[in-house]
Amino acid sequence: MKKETTKPGIGRYEVRLAGKGGQGMILAGRILAEAVALYDGRNAVQTQDYGPEARGGASKSEVIISDGEIYYPKVMNADLLVCMSQEASDRYYYDLKRDGLLIIDSTNVDRSPTTRVVAVPITELAVKATGREITAAMVALGLICGLTKIVSEEALEKAIRSLVPKGTEELNVKAMHAGLEEAKRLLEAGLPISLPREL
């Protein structure tokens, strides 16, 4: 979709977080959206898709961020795509904008659909930082925050603290910081993509 033709599309930024059920993609989407909407003062809508399985099926969460009203709540052409599984990467790459940002979890994705990709061993980083695979979603959020600035660090931390299970706040915030660190390292090295300008 070209920006100049859509009034509600101005400033519209589309995020898709995809993986397997149990990887925390829906919680991550909720945290990102709530951080942006409640603490950063922008507008955000979050939707979720998952299969009937409790764990293991395809699972994705989408967040639309805008300074204006958001009508269509789903991704049309993703500005940012985070893939935590091979299946997600294979399936959703084609919805990415030409200059969009693709982040894959290289712990789980062996075959990247493109070389214009930020490949980070997200799950591995999570295990290193907290000893828990399940915090990979928070590492991913830290990465998103550090690389794109679509959400502020303070807002993200607040949202994590309010939405993760009680007693796991420190663990999850630690994982987020691991993602932020990695983002900093990547930015210094230079990225194979152009980052969104208006945000």
Next chain:
Amino acid sequence: MRTAFLQGNEACAYGALAAGCRFFAGYPITPSTTIAETMARELPKVGGVFIQMEDEIASLAAVLGASVGGLKAMTATSGPGFSLMQEHIGYAVMAEIPCVIVDVQRLGPSTGQPTSPSQGDVMQARWGTHGDHPIIALSPTSVRECFDLTVTAFNLSEKYRTPVILLMDAVVGHMREKVSLPAPEELEVIDRARPNVPPEWYFPYEETASDVPPMANFGDGFRYHITGLMHDRAGFPTQRLDEINAWLTRIFRKIDAHVDDIAITEAINVEHARTLVIAYGCTARAAKEAVYMCRRHRVGLLILKTLWPFPKDQVLVAAHEAQRVVVPEMNMGQIALEVERLVGRSKVRRVRRADGEMITPQEIRAAIEYKE
């Protein structure tokens, strides 16, 4: 006003509580479960009752009992459970028992695709139970509207002593948005009319000027009979043609004569629109995006928040100058049938999708711009 980041299902539950709902009976089913979860958490705090029943048939039965006992009551389900509830929806129409039934639509038929959205229950809401009768069905497009239309659903059910169906969908139900909810004093809440006569003078199904007889609580000393059979003004079974006919015409009149009060629509750029899009539920959001994409082409949009009774006048006025009417919906063409009979079949272009994915703005745009 309080600002929160809520799911449509949660907003629906908070709307019910704000409207005075104090009883919920249900059986969990995706994608409606978070309504039940929220009610289970919140109802005890306000002295209400939450019951998880053995199935959906019993759920609506319990809701009807609670309503007859004087509480505002609700249940929430999805397609498979909505099918099971049809028998008691008919009973509620017959016995004129106010209640709200939420159907968060998912892809059917049968178990279908439990986690995928659909708008396939539009005609089931209208004709799912047997016999000829009017019904009220509302359909929200946003989280805030889930709150508002739940309040409206309770108000209409109390005002007209009728079951009201809230047709949500898996997108709107599971979507999270920033909302500002109104404070209790900002809301208009309607309660059913109670009898102001001594118990021995009371007739529960009496003809009144408003066509809606006052309703006494069971257990308050007003002795009366409730049945699914055709009944006289005292509630006892009757075979007298004059009584049957009077009842049936009154039951239609009480809704039909007040369509203006019940039919809620939102019109965007419909004046002089050459092309009109008519949409509802989550699809209305795709339609809004599409209409803004095509705004150079004199395209208007009419969003239906009330599906039944069908907002005939609003559709006719909005489509007055339209050469083409585009009706996108996540089924094979249900509301399109109603539109076709009003504006003529040749003008209507259906945009149909029933695979569990939302219709995209691009699909609607293609129908708007299609060259015959």
